[in-house]
Structure formats: C-alpha cells, structure tokens
Amino acid sequence: MRKLITILGCCLALLALPSAASQDLYVVVNKQNPLKALTKQQLTDLFMGRSPYFPSGAAVLKLDAPGSSTLRQQFYHALVNMSLPEVNAYWARLMFSGRATPPMQVASENDMLQLISQNPNAIGYIPAGAMNEEVKVLFVISMAN
C-alpha cells in the first residue's frame, strides 16, 4: 500500500512538472561525475558548441529537452536569451559546418533524468522539483523574472 502511494505520489509530481513554469532549473550530472561546479560561461560553451568536452577534458554526453518543450525554451532563454527558432538556426549552422555536435534531444523529460542516472558522462537540465538521488546539481538557473 505504501509503495502504491509512493508511486502515485511520484507520478503526480512528474505530471505536475510541465505546469510548474516558475521553478528554477537545475543543470545536473551523474553523482559519480568528478566535476564539482560549472560557471555560466562553461555551461554556455558546452551547450552552444564551443567546448566539445568538460572543462577537465573528459568526454561529455550533452542532453537537451524535447524540441519544442517549454523546458528547452526556458533553458536557452535563460542561458543565451535566444528563442527556440534562433537556437535551432544557430545549431544548424554549427552542425552543418561540422564544427560541433548538438546536444541529444531526449524523447521526454522523464528520459533526461533516467539517462543522466545511467551515464556518468551525461549532462542535462531539469526543473528543480524533479531532483532525485542519482544526480547532483552543478548550476542553478534562476527563473525569477
């Protein structure tokens, strides 16, 4: 019974996520990742194709929220003040000049957390309310506008 309530509680929490638009965003990596923190510049360099690796030189698997999701829109608006069409055009420029590989878009926001939990190289972003114990926060994007 307790398990059922926990599961229901988790489901409700996950369902509630998309509408919690005023929550901060957490940039997270796997708990096993040796990185302790990221500056905004380093985060921008990673997600805008300027750094192919973590600042330490380690390989990185960059994850992006689904294409037109509010989460993705909020992330790039806060990071570089660009709309999604501009971000898409920007990445097309980098991708088709072979200069950088864009972050991999996950199928759903739940997948983001799952992939990071399973992969020590992965980095992504989630709404603050979706934190779990497998990941740790490297950077907080404040949504207070």
Place this chain on the structure above:
Amino acid sequence: MQITQLFRTHWLTGILLGNVCCIAPAMAATIDNVQFRGFGTLSSAYSDSDILGFRRDLTQRGKMQQWQLGTDSVLGLQADMQLSERLKATVQLVGKDRVDNGLGESVEWAYLSYEPDNHWRIRLGRVGSDLTMIGDVGNVGYAYDWVRPPVEFYGAIPFYHFDGVEVNYRSQVADGYLSTKVFFGKSDSHFVYSTSDSDFDLSPFWGAAVHFEKGGLTFKAAYLYTKLSHVGNARMGQLRDALSLYAAYPAVAETIEALKIDNATQYYTSGISYRLAQWTWLAEASLLDSQEHLLPKTMAAYTGVVRRFDHLSAFGLLGHIRTLSANYQVNPLVPEPLFSYSQAAFNSVDIRQSTASLGVRWDVASNTALKLQWDHSWVTEGKAMLWTVNDGTSTPDEQVNTVTLSVSFVF
C-alpha cells in the same frame, strides 16, 4: 516542368531524395557511431528584367522573367562518424543546380576531425572554408534569415570548401570566446561568364581567420592567399590562339600578356554582428586584391538589420559591389575583329551594382522555416558580371526586382 528537369539532370538529387524517403523515420537515430542529418531548401525566384538573368552566384546560369527553382533549391545529407573519442569523420553531399554536377562536385566535404582537448582541433580532407559570417553554411538555408547569402558579397566568391588541412585553436579571451585558425590546401571552381564558361584551380589556397564572440557581439575576420591556375576556358583559349597568330605585333603581344592570370590573389574579409534584445545589426566588407586585368580588384560590402518576434523575423539588407580598377583598354592597333573580342573579354568581368532587400522568415514548425524576400537591384551600365546576359550584348543601366519564396528545413 522545372522540377523534373532539375531531377533528371541531377541524378544525385533524385537518389538522395529517394534515400531520404526510405530512411527518414530513422534519420536522427544513431546507427552504431554514425549520425545522419540533412538539410534542404525548395525555393522559387522570379526576376523581372528581360536583359539581366538573375543568379545567386557565378556558378549558375540565370534566367530572365521566369520562375527559377534551381537558384536556391538544394538538398544535403551529412554523415558524422565518431571513430574514437577524439577522432571524427564527416561527409556531406549536396545536390543542387550546378553547371558541373559530378560526384566530385557534389561532395561538399569529407574530412577527419581530431579534437584532443577543448582548445585544439585539426581537420584534414575536404574542409569548409569558413571565412565569412555565413561561412561554409551558405547551402543551409535554415541556418540564416535571408533566402540566400547576399549576392553582392557572396555571389562572386562561391567557394565553400578546399582540400587540405586546417588547424584551429579556441580560448577564452577578455570574457569572450576566441577561435583562431590557419589553413592550407587547394580548391577549384567553375564560373559562368556571359561570353564563356571557365574552370579553374585555386592552388595554393591558404590563409588565417579569427572568430570572436562575447555576449551579443560576434566578429570575424579572414585572409586568403591563392593563385588561379589551369584556367580552362574554351572561348578564351580560341581568342589566345587567334591572337598568337599575330604575336609579332607589339600591340597584340601586349594584349596576350594582359589576358594572362599569373599573379596571386589576396582576399581580405571581415564581418560583425551585434544583437541587443530582439534586434540584430550586422555588416560585412571584403576586398579582393588582384593585379590581373581579367580578375579585377573588387570591393564588396553589405549591412542588415533584423527584428525578431519569437517565431517570425523581419529583415532589411543593403549590399554593394564594385570593381576598383578601370577596365583594361585594348590597344587600338590590334586588328579587328580581335580588338572587339578582346575588349569584350575585359569588359565582361566588370561589376558595379547595389541591392536593397526586404524580407521575412517565419519558423512555421521546429526545423522548418518559410521565407519571402524582395530584392531591388541597381546595376550599372556594362557592369553586370553577376547576371547572365545575352551573349555579346552590352547592358544599359538597369533596375531589377527579384521576388523569392522559399522553404528551408533540417532533419
């Protein structure tokens, strides 16, 4: 009719399209370590002059007062293979309306890329020659707001790649991101002039470029040193052969000498873009420094303003290009008809024009953008090299309107 013509003569486009339809559902998926991506533009342009045929750049043949699909329509496929953690291979094939459309031309690039850390990158093979703001993504309509790279600035330099090596160093400078590179190799192209076509090699092809980004500011500058060689031009060959029969005349010998392209060409370009809130202002300027009479010293520049409204952007552009050296005047002692043919050859490389453009880009879906652009061009008498003209005619001052509707997508 034009679509079938495009596919019939450009079989590669047909094959690529066929493959796209078959494997589209799995397109963005990773097959082992290979990622397939692609881009395309379907565009139709109409130009209202009956003397000047509009074209996007010197590799095309323009048409007069007809809707043209071939001007900007393109389909590209790219495969990226991660061979090891630091080593990647990339191949890009592009099908479009080129005069020469063999497989060699259709491979836009094919190179190995080695990135040992966050600072260094070395690329070897057929690499994009990214010297300008639009750089090597001119074929990717989705990547920029206009329907095509501004013709005054980009039309006379349609080289997107070279075969060689490029070394790039990235660093943080003054709180901004700085990328510097040097490159060396060779390139080639095929130009269509009003009186003839011309194949040529660009060898050597070397130079350096910098790229700086900080906040809303982007700055790029580049230098290129190259030499035209193996210039294969049937008409010019005939003219030289005819002239050489009279090489004993000093005037004719002088003309034969003036028709040669021996010396190096240097190209200097810089561009700046500044974004503040929903506005972007940008400008680019370049100088082609050449001592040859058939490749005159040329200056080109354009500026633009963009206002973004989330999924819509509206823009205005103003461009200008002109040759800076006066036309070579053939010695009047050269006998006819060689005098007229020679003078026509020197006149045909002259350019002076301006274009004002207004347009909108609408991102109708993620990864698809619709664009509408109107261009108004002022072309000076006798200086219409960027256009296709009827053979032998000398053009008057002309104003031309061009309307383009296009849809660009990536997948």
